[in-house]
Amino acid sequence: xxxxxxxxxxxxxxxxxxxxxxxxYANSIGLSELSASEVVLGVSEIASNVIRHAHHGLVHxxxxxxxxxxxxxxxxxxxGIEDISAASEDGYTTIxxxxxxxxxVTKRAFDYFNIKTLPHAGTEVIVExxxxxxxxxxxYGYISIKDQHYxxxxxLVTTHAYHGDTLLAAVIDGAGQGxxxxxxxxxxxxxISQVFKDSLANIIVDCDDALSLSSEDGGATITLIRMTRxxxxxxxxxxxxxxxxxxxxxxxxxxxxxxxxxDNLPQLRLKTITLQKGDTLISCTDGIKSLPSxxxxxxxxxxxxxxxxxxxxxxxxxxxxxxxxxxxxxYNE
Amino acid sequence: MNQNSNHPATSDHEDIAISTRxxxxxxxxxxxxxxxGCMYTAIYGTLDSIRIKGLSDTILNISSQSDTDIIIIDLxxxxxxxxxxxxxxxxxxxxxxxxxxxxxxxxxxxxVAQSMxxxxxxxDNITVLKNLKRALTEVYRMxxxxxxRVDS
Numbered sequence: 001x002x003x004x005x006x007x008x009x010x011x012x013x014x015x016x017x018x019x020x021x022x023x024x025y026a027n028s029i030g031l032s033e034l035s036a037s038e039v040v041l042g043v044s045e046i047a048s049n050v051i052r053h054a055h056h057g058l059v060h061x062x063x064x065x066x067x068x069x070x071x072x073x074x075x076x077x078x079x080g081i082e083d084i085s086a087a088s089e090d091g092y093t094t095i096x097x098x099x100x101x102x103x104x105v106t107k108r109a110f111d112y113f114n115i116k117t118l119p120h121a122g123t124e125v126i127v128e129x130x131x132x133x134x135x136x137x138x139x140y141g142y143i144s145i146k147d148q149h150y151x152x153x154x155x156l157v158t159t160h161a162y163h164g165d166t167l168l169a170a171v172i173d174g175a176g177q178g179x180x181x182x183x184x185x186x187x188x189x190x191x192i193s194q195v196f197k198d199s200l201a202n203i204i205v206d207c208d209d210a211l212s213l214s215s216e217d218g219g220a221t222i223t224l225i226r227m228t229r230x231x232x233x234x235x236x237x238x239x240x241x242x243x244x245x246x247x248x249x250x251x252x253x254x255x256x257x258x259x260x261x262x263d264n265l266p267q268l269r270l271k272t273i274t275l276q277k278g279d280t281l282i283s284c285t286d287g288i289k290s291l292p293s294x295x296x297x298x299x300x301x302x303x304x305x306x307x308x309x310x311x312x313x314x315x316x317x318x319x320x321x322x323x324x325x326x327x328x329x330x331y332n333e
Numbered sequence: 334m335n336q337n338s339n340h341p342a343t344s345d346h347e348d349i350a351i352s353t354r355x356x357x358x359x360x361x362x363x364x365x366x367x368x369x370g371c372m373y374t375a376i377y378g379t380l381d382s383i384r385i386k387g388l389s390d391t392i393l394n395i396s397s398q399s400d401t402d403i404i405i406i407d408l409x410x411x412x413x414x415x416x417x418x419x420x421x422x423x424x425x426x427x428x429x430x431x432x433x434x435x436x437x438x439x440x441x442x443x444x445v446a447q448s449m450x451x452x453x454x455x456x457d458n459i460t461v462l463k464n465l466k467r468a469l470t471e472v473y474r475m476x477x478x479x480x481x482r483v484d485s
Contacts (some may be wrong), residue, residue, distance in 0.1 A: 037448035038411060044415040103415050108452040176437065 002027065009057040009076070015047040018059045025061050025070050029131060029164075039129050042109030043072060045313040046125050049103075054122065054163060068164020068227075069111075069130035077122045111162060112197070127249050131164040137331060138167055138227055141304025142324040143311045146286075147177045147313035154181025155285045155320040158189040167227045167313040168196045171324050173285040174291040175218025175259070181320070184220050184261070187211065192224075200224050200235045201268045204260060211261025219261030223283045232273040232281065235264070242274065243291055252297040282310065287321025289314045303327050362388050364404075371403040371472045372396065373465075376447045377410035379428055386420040389428060396434045403475065404429060405468045414449055426459045435475070436460065437467040438464030 003025060007018045022043040043059065050057035054076035062071045101331035106111045112128035146153035154174040161167050170192050174184030191210045195203055203224060211219055221238025236242050236255035243250045256266045267270040273279075280303075284290065291314060297306045310323040335366060337431060367373040376388065406425075411418070422438070429436050439462045449456065462468045473479055 033444050034447050035449070037444050040413050041415050041448050041452055044413055045417070048415070048417050105452045105454055109448075250400060274431070 003061065005061050007059040007061075007112055009047055009050050009059060009074075010055070012051055015044060015051060018047045019044050021059075021061060026129065027300070028310075029067060029070060031061060031070075031129060031131060035052050035129060038109040039070070039072075042106045042127060045103075045106045045109070046074045046127075048163065050074060052308065064128070064130075064163055066163050066165045069128055069162075071128045072126075074125045075122060078325065079309070086298055094108075099304040115332065128162070130157055133161050133165060133167060137329055138302045138326065139329065140167065140169065140326040141302060141307050142171075142322065143304070143307045143314070143323075144320070144322040145287075145311065145321050147318055149182055149318075150178035150180035150320075152179050152261035153289065154178065156182075156189050156324040157322060157324050158192055160193070162197065165229050167225075167326070168192075169225045169227075169283075169324060169326065170283075171223040171225075171242075171283045171285060173221045173238070173240055173320065175220060177320060180218065182212075184211065187214060188220055188222065188260070200226060200233055200270055204237065204268060206261040206263065208265050212263050214261075219259040221259050221285070223255070225281060225283065225326065227275070227328060228279070229284070229331065230275050232275050232328075234271045234273070234281075235268055236283075239286040240283060241286075241288075241290060242283040243279065243295075245282065246276065246278075248294075250282070250293050251291075253296065257294055275328045275330070277328065280306075281327045281328070283324045283326075284310070284314075285320060285322040287316055287319040288315060288323055354390060358469045359387075360390050364391055366399070366401070367400050367405070368469070368472055369476065370400050371405065372401050373405045373407070374408055375407035385425060392425075392429065392434075393432065394410060396429070396432060400434060403435045403437065403472055404473065405437045406466065407441060407465055407468075408438055408445075409442065409464070411445065412442070414441070414445055414456070416454050419449070419454050422456060423459065437462055437468045440464050 001245065007014060007021055009015070017120055019040045023036055023040050026039045031039065043272060045087065047059060057074060057076035060073040064071055085103055110127040111130050115123065117123040140159065142157045144153060144155045144157055154177050156172045157169065158172065159167065159169045170189070172185045172188045174181035187210055188207045190204060191207045195206050204222070207222065217232045221240045223236040223240040224234065225241050226233040236251055236253065236257045238255065242253045243256065253271060256268070258264060258266050284291070288310065291310070297309055301309070307323040307325045310325070311321060315321040362374065364372050372392065374388070374392065378464040379426050395401060398406065426436050441461060462471060
């Protein structure tokens with residue numbers, strides 16, 4: 001069955017058509033019942049907003065190229081939302097009979113949410129929902145333990161699985177230990193959450209900018225990894241260290257010297273590796289010692305258990321320590 | 334029919350026609366007395382401001398004309414509760430409470446509840462029971478009755 005790719009919004013009843021088609025799209029890629037309901041709920045929120053504020057709009061549906069996600073673009077011809085950040089906060093409303101949590105609800109309903117608005121030129125909302133990456137394709141897990149003398153962990157791992165087949169992971173080590181280090185790492189993680197689809201170099205530049213503007217000193221070291229269907233992209237800066245385990249041999253991946261947030265970002269080189277089934281990527285912060293080239297891990301263990309093994313064997317006495325393990329098992333095509 | 338000629342606009346118009354009929358009240362809202370002083374109604378299909386106003390009016394009329402002081406509203410035919418529908422339900426609840434009618438909602442589907450919680454749609458301060466059976470048992474209790482077998 002061919003699904004309609006566009007629904008025109010003119011009446012409140014059109015919201016129902018949009019919800020109906022949204023559910024058909026969600027089902028067509030095999031989203032779970034809950035995910036499908038979240039999609040319908042999110043579409044309902046935005047489409048009702050369009051009718052109430054702008055009166056006319058379009059809902060455009062698309063299955064992503066990976067066939068493991070859907071993209072919905074909703075445009076209207078209204079006057080635009082004047083303060084998007086305020087509008088996204090729960091409780092903001094210009095209409096009395098709504099609860100004023102529509103945009104916040106929409107954000108939580110989808111895996112990706114982007115809104116663009118220009119005064120007097122309407123609003124465009126782009127949302128996406130993905131199937132999870134099966135553990136049989138990419139299995140990832142990590143452990144991150146703080147220095148025992150401090151309250152907070154200055155290391156942080158952040159992951160964004162998206163498009164149903166792509167994983168972005170970052171291992172961040174804020175300078176020093178404790179509160180300040182934690183603040184720095186959290187800031188970097190937040191920036192990444194805003195731009196995780198961008199190129200790795202741009203993400204690094206954005207993180208660098210955000211840290212340079214902040215009051216905390218010291219910057220951060222970082223490993224940024226993107227794993228797609230058969231490609232690995234990686235940029236590492238500073239003393240976080242990363243390894244590719246292939247056919248029993250563990251080889252380090254070269255990092256840039258320096259750190260982000262210190263106004264002296266090196267010329268970034270993106271390292272690209274074509275993945276083979278069975279490849280494992282390990283990324284650690286400096287709380288873990290250098291891994292040997294003949295590293296042996298219990299082979300059929302989960303990635304998280306392997307990360308714990310690495311921590312137990314190689315962590316240093318002091319400092320926050322983190323190990324991230326990503327196992328690429330590949331597709332059976 | 335040739336697939337390519339199946340233009341999306343066609344199915345749009347059919348959908349709109351169905352929804353519009355519901356909005357203008359072509360499919361009536363049924364409110365029935367199922368126990369002394371207790372009304373029962375089920376909400377289904379599209380639930381927008383116009384329909385909920387009709388429902389609210391109907392229930393208010395019936396409850397003012399009779400000795401109704403409890404109403405059970407069945408939500409088991411609703412597939413999605415977004416923040417707009419939630420706000421309508423809360424307002425309906427408040428209005429009925431103001432005229433002295435106790436409202437019991439029932440039958441929210443698990444997946445509907447899950448999606449409300451995961452996205453943060455709030456529907457606090459309303460009485461919700463698992464299903465119609467539980468709601469009825471509660472009504473008996475409130476009215477001072479309980480169900481016994483005839484032969485016992």
